[in-house]
Amino acid sequence: MQKTFYDRLSDPFRRDPEKAARLNKINTLITRACYVIYPAILFWLAVTKDPRFFRAFLVPCISFIAVSLFRKACNAKRPYEIWDSPPVIPKETRGNSFPSRHTFSVFMIAMTAGYALAPEAGAAAAIILLAAGVFLAWIRVAAGVHFVKDTVTGAAIAVGTGLLFFFCI
Secondary structure, three states: OOHHHHHHHHHHHHHOHHHHHHHHHHHHHHHHHHHHHHHHHHHHHHHOOOOOHHHHHHHHHHHHHHHHHHHHHHOOOOHHHHOOOOOOOOOOOOOOOOOOHHHHHHHHHHHHHHHHOOHHHHHHHHHHHHHHHHHHHHHHHHOOOOOHHHHHHHHHHHHHHHHHHHHHO
């Protein structure tokens, strides 16, 4: 993608500190909500002695580690490193952009919710979390901390892994 595409997304936030602050707050809110939801799902499964607990714990855990190792090996630069454009979300990390772990995590938590919760509740939670994941992916790109390929790949890995290990095997 071209720098102009990313600038068009980011410039409205860079020019308006209030918009930037709102974007940062929404980024933080979605991230924190998802990181509360996942342990809550695990807690519920443990308390109810649901046998799905171990799969709901191991699949996200192992895949998060695998994504982290792959990301470290790739060490892809971030948009603000390549184009010297300041990120909207305060960030100084160098490299480790591909794939986006934020996006991966939200989508993996959505897949876990779909697997671990009762069919109706799981489907509803998964849909809400998938929508939040799409929004978070857009935020990460608009904030200039990830490329589209980073967020799309993070989401695809999570959905593919979730489908395979939660619903196919």
